[in-house]
Structures are given as C-alpha cells and as structure tokens.
Amino acid sequence: MILKWLENNEIGGGPLRLTGADKVKRKEDFLDPKIIDNYLFTLYGRSIYNDKPVYIISFAPKDSTSVKAKYKGEITIDEKSKAIIRYQYQLTSLAKKKLNQKFGTQLKTPLLVEKETKKAFITRTTSLTDYKVFVSFSNYKNKWYLKRIKAINEYQNTGDLFENYTATTESELIVTTVKTENIDYFSVKEQFDSTFSNALFNHNLSYSPDFWKNYSTLVPTGIVGKALEDLGTKISLEKQFQEKK
Structure with missing residues (x-):
C-alpha cells in the first residue's frame, strides 16, 4: 500500500485545480471565442431550476473526428437574466483516446523486493481515462457568483510489481457565503506566477544549498537521467543553481 501511495503522489488537488476548471470565468474551450465555432450548440428545451424558468442547451464538437x-456537455441559462447558472462537461470518447494524458513514476525497489523480482526500479504509469466537471452559481444582489464546482477524475494505473487498477477521485468546492464589501486582496508580491490549476506550493523560492544537500530524491534514470547528464556536461547543475541565486 505504501508503494501505491508513493506512485500516486502526482494526482493533485486543492482549490486552484477546481476553480481552474471553471470555463465561464476563464472563457475557455467551449466558451472561448477563438474556438467556439468548433462546437455545435443545441437548444434542448425549457425547464424550471430553483423555481425559475431556464433554457437547457447541449453542446458537442461539430466534427466528431477532431x-x-x-x-461535450450541457448549459443551463436563466431565462430572465440570460446568465449561465449551471453547466457540466466531460471529455468526448475521442478526446479520451487521442489526448491520452498520463504521467509515469519510477521508484527504487526495496532491497527485499529487488532480490525476489530482480528489478532495480519499479515503473508505474497513471493515465487519465475520464474527466467530468459540474459547476453551479447562486444569485446575490442581482449578480451570479460561484456556488459549487465538482470534478470527477478516473485514472488507470499500470506497471511493475503489483496488479493494475482503476482509481476515481472526486473533489468539490462549495461556496457558502458571498462577501462583496471590505475585501482584503492579495498584493502583487503575494500572488503566484501561475494560478491556473496549480498546487499552492508552485511559486518561486530562492536557491538553498543546505536544503538540497539534505534532500532525499530518487536516482534519475532513463531519459530524465540522460537529460540531467547533458545539462551538467560543461557546468555542474549545483554551480548553475548557485549562479542564479
């Protein structure tokens, strides 16, 4: 079980990954003016949502071979304000096959296991096999604010040592209070360089040689190991980091 936990450490979470999936806020993909023409939007019908009349619009790629x-998904629009108040989307079957998002992890095999398996390293690959997002908004003082966003990811894990398996992760952010006055904003210095779907620890720090001397890491092998060797051919990586302080 420890090995399974270790090789799954790259499956991330956190509020930024969730809010980064809000296509309304970011005007991305099926709401991006640059590529919206690649989608076909169809008025599915009218309905009632939270005691209000709404339009239901479905969408999918125009070209099923691209x-x-x-x-593909569904959008709910408030009939009176014409605001998007709820939507959901997921990868198409073709996108799941073509995009083939995956990452691999290689770990040094524990000594006892290495003697039995004759493998010096354990290689595992995690592939994203499905992705679904559900988003809804609530009305506060005649403006619509994020109410709930939920993401469901399905992964398939394959590789050495133990059986292949499928894992499903669910993450959800629920906003219970909207505050529009006396707001404390982050200063520019406190903002991260990238705030799209990243983990909170992804921000610049000064180089600390003492930290790295005591930092345990896996021995780089394969393509990664070769790349590190090439980068340190003329000047050691340690010296390169020191010069960039």
Missing part, C-alpha cells in the same frame, strides 16, 4: 473541440 479533438479541436474535446468536450
């Missing part, structure tokens, strides 16, 4: 448009 991944220029990779999502």
Whole structure:
C-alpha cells in the first residue's frame, strides 16, 4: 500500500485545480471565442431550476473526428437574466483516446523486493481515462457568483510489481457565503506566477544549498537521467543553481 501511495503522489488537488476548471470565468474551450465555432450548440428545451424558468442547451464538437473541440456537455441559462447558472462537461470518447494524458513514476525497489523480482526500479504509469466537471452559481444582489464546482477524475494505473487498477477521485468546492464589501486582496508580491490549476506550493523560492544537500530524491534514470547528464556536461547543475541565486 505504501508503494501505491508513493506512485500516486502526482494526482493533485486543492482549490486552484477546481476553480481552474471553471470555463465561464476563464472563457475557455467551449466558451472561448477563438474556438467556439468548433462546437455545435443545441437548444434542448425549457425547464424550471430553483423555481425559475431556464433554457437547457447541449453542446458537442461539430466534427466528431477532431479533438479541436474535446468536450461535450450541457448549459443551463436563466431565462430572465440570460446568465449561465449551471453547466457540466466531460471529455468526448475521442478526446479520451487521442489526448491520452498520463504521467509515469519510477521508484527504487526495496532491497527485499529487488532480490525476489530482480528489478532495480519499479515503473508505474497513471493515465487519465475520464474527466467530468459540474459547476453551479447562486444569485446575490442581482449578480451570479460561484456556488459549487465538482470534478470527477478516473485514472488507470499500470506497471511493475503489483496488479493494475482503476482509481476515481472526486473533489468539490462549495461556496457558502458571498462577501462583496471590505475585501482584503492579495498584493502583487503575494500572488503566484501561475494560478491556473496549480498546487499552492508552485511559486518561486530562492536557491538553498543546505536544503538540497539534505534532500532525499530518487536516482534519475532513463531519459530524465540522460537529460540531467547533458545539462551538467560543461557546468555542474549545483554551480548553475548557485549562479542564479
């Protein structure tokens, strides 16, 4: 079980990954003016949502043989304000096959296991096999604010040592209070360089040689190991980091 936990450490989470999936806020994919023409939007009908009349619009790629448009889903629009108040989307079957998002992990095999398996390293690959997102908004003082966003990811893990398996992760952010006055904003210095779907620890820090001397890491092998060797051919990586302080 420890090995399974270790090789799954790259499956991330956190609020930024969730809010990064809000296509309304970011005007991305099926709401991006640059690629919206790759989607076909169809008025599915009218309905009632939270005691209000709404329009239900479905969308899917115009060209089922291309991944220029990779999502399909449904959008709920408030009939009175014409605001998007709820939507959901997921990868199309073609996008799941073509995009083939995956990452690999290689670990040094524990000594006892290495003697039995004759493998010096354990290699495992995690592939994203499905991705679904559900988003809804609530009305506060005649403006619509994010109410809930939920993401469901399905992964398939394959590789050495133990059986292949499928894992499903669910993450959800629920907003319970909207505050529009006396707001404390982050200063520019406190903002991260990238705030799209990243983990909170992804920000610049000064180089600390003492930290790295005591930092345990896996021995780089394969393509990664060769790349590190090439980078340190003329000047050691240690010296390169020191010069950039």
